[in-house]
Amino acid sequence: MNRSWIQAPRISDEYEKGVEDFLKFAQQHAPAVGGKYFCPCVNCVNGRHQALVVIRSHLICDGFIRSYTNWIWHGELPEVSLPADNEAVPLETGDRMEDMIRDLGQEGYLEAHVPYYEDLETDSKLPLYLGCTTFTRLSAVLALVNLKARFGWSDKILTELLVLLKNMLPNDNKLPNSHYEAKKILCPVGLEYKKIHACRNDCVLYRKEFVELRNCPTCGVSRYKQNDGEYTNDVASSNPRPAKVCWYLPIIPRFKRLFATTHDASNLKWHAVDRINDGFLRHPADSPQWKTIDHLYPEFGAEPRNLRLGLASDGMNPFGNLSTNHSSWPVSLMIYNLPPSLCMKRKYIMLSMMISGPRQPGNDIDVYLTPLIEDMCKLWVDMVDVYDANQGETFRLHAMIFCTINDFPTYGNLSGYSVKGHQAYPICEQNTSFIQLKHGKKTIYTRHRRFLKHYHPYRRLKKAFNGSQETEEPPEPLAHHEVYDRVKDIVTVFGKTQRKDHANKNIWKKRSVFFDLPYWTNLDVRHCLNIMHVEKNVCDSLLDTLLNIKGKTKDGLKCRQDLVNMGIRE
Incomplete structure (x- = not known):
């Protein structure tokens, strides 16, 4: 047909x-x-x-x-045998296993982008049995594992099916005997990960010069714990368990795999080839920061395949119970080279790191981000040779973190700015306008009309606001070099047990690890707020107050007393 x-x-x-x-x-x-x-x-x-x-x-x-x-x-x-040329396997149902089948068929994919590819190369050419022209050993295993994932079979069901099929096929067939053996065949296809031990107080990662240490060099606590949960220095036990673990999924091999697939390699140039450039803001490529980067680093901007990434992180409870005292932190990367329809698809959101709980890292998150930042520095300074399956050539790949996206508390953790207290507004910094409520005991931030245009009618209204007109101009936001001047001399010792020196009352608490990136100082917008949190919180407050929902409305006795005290309402 x-x-x-x-x-x-x-x-x-x-x-x-x-x-x-x-x-x-x-x-x-x-x-x-x-x-x-x-x-x-x-x-x-x-x-x-x-x-x-x-x-x-x-x-x-x-x-x-x-x-x-x-x-x-x-x-x-079904037709799942691997092609000899770079023709993709015509199989698509939205399942990731079929993406794997298609990727394995790309020319040069195994050799350039799969560890220990020689075994896979052998399995991909080995007939399932003597004279078989339909399936190879690898394609048969991929097809069966795909069915397992598609229909939710258990490991035991797949093992029983493998045994049955093996008995049905000729005696010299190469089908594995169990699900475990099938996984061993597919193991080289999987992406590598690094399991890095960490101090339970978030002081250091046990890597590089600390890799052989048994105690934290900062707080002295043991690296391991016993089965009863107590911490021990006895590493002679059969299987000492680390007190805390950070899981890092190296990003460079994953970028190589993206370019090893013809379709993905083509999409990664969308922002330069297919984007509608008519002056409207539809995509990060339309933003002033994108154009500033192209101007400051013309060599980077001249290659449309160079990657610009958004980094997002937030705490989550993997146990699904909000009352559980646990907070794990995934760190994800979004690829802004892709069209908007693909940028936020699950397939293209790359989980690069998982910081295990139970306590959130807070300002010590820089300790865990170090491996990722080192790889990003390598992608910027040294570059990496990557094979582009779309153009059939190898090129030198650059990549950069375009910005971070997070809620307001995480904004403070990543940037090093204190987002609590009287000067919690990062744009205004020292010029933040605040009032400490007498009855509600909260700090509120006022005079937002300063940010309206000079002739906006709201500036002249009195009764609807605080009884006075607003004539001042908005404060100038800090330039990128001014931010760096404030943090460059801060010496930070990470760890939950370390006493922080707040004698100077500096609202900048640390020099963020992102400043290790050579280009970070030159970015005008480094950290962005997740609009979901802003929208949800504002919407919840408005609806709860308008509908007078008990326990959630902002219109209470103390609120009305403060309005009287401030001269806004009787």
């Missing part, structure tokens, strides 16, 4: 006829579940069962998965 209609515009007659032919094919060949079939639209990606009428609507309105040309989920026989 002709599949070219998948690439046609959705408003064309060719596409509409192709949809009808596909629905007839699915109705005739695919097994129905309660009269419903897998929906191959770009949103469902064969992950949901829908009625034919709904599938027709989805395909017309949303589109058909363009890479889904072998309709295995709609009655066609």
Whole structure:
């Protein structure tokens, strides 16, 4: 059946006829579940069962998965053997295992981007049994593991199936005997990770010069703990457990894998090739900071494949119980070279680090970010040779952290600025306008009308605000070099047991580890606030007050007393 209609515009007659032919094919060949079939639209990606009428609507309105040309989920026989050329395996259902199958088929992928690829190369050419032309050992294992992930089979079910299939096939077949052996075959395909021991007080990571130490060089606490939870210096036990662990997933091999896939390598140039450049702000590439970087570092900006990354981190409770005293911190990277439709897709959000709990790192997060920052420095200064499968060439890759995205408390942890107290507003710093409430005992920040345009009518209103007009101009935000001058001489000793010297009342608590990046001082916007938190908090406060929700409204007795005390309301 002709599949070219998948690439046609959705408003064309060719596409509409192709949809009808596909629905007839699915109705005739695919097994129905309660009269419903897998929906191959770009949103469902064969992950949901829908009625034919709904599938027709989805395909017309949303589109058909363009890479889904072998309709295995709609009655066609699967084709998962690896191609000899750089032709991608025509298999797509939104499952990551199929992404792996397709990636392994890319020319040069195994050699350049998979550790110990020789074993995989052998398995990818070894017939499943003598005379078999359909499956290799690797493709058969990939297909079976894919089915396991697709339908939620247990390890035991896959082992039983492998034993059954092995008995059905000729005696010389190369199928593994168990799920464990299948995983060993696929193990080299997986990405490496580093398990780094850390001081339980967040003083140091046991790496480099500290890798052999048994006690923290800062606080002296033991690196290990016993089964009963007590900390011990006895490392002669059979399996000493580290007191705290940081999991680091090196980013350079992952960037290499992105460029080793033709489709992804093409998308990584979207911001320079396919972006609509009409002066409107639709993407970080339209921002002044993007253009400033191109101006300051023309060699970096001249190569559209160089990566600009957003870094996000926040505390989370992996146990799902908000009352549990535990806080683990994932550190994720977003790739801003990609189009907006892909930037925030789960497939392209890279988990680079997991800082295990139970206590949040706070200002000591710099200790854990060090491995990531070192790799980012290498990508900026030394660069890395990367194979581009789209253009069929090797190039020198640069990468940089464009900004961080976080809520306000994490803003303080990453930047080193104190976001509590009377000067908690980073833009105004010393010029923050605040009032300490007499009855509510809170610090509030006022005079926001300073940031309006000079002739804005709100500046002249009195009764609606604090009884006076606003005539002052907004304070000038700190320039990038001014921020660096404030933090460059701060000496910080990390760790929860270390006493902090606050005698100078400096609102900058540390020199952030991000200043180790050569370009960080020249960025105008280094840390961004997550609009979700701002929007949610403001919306919650407004709705709770307007609806007078008990226990959540801001309109209480103390609030009204403070309004009287400030002369705003009677």
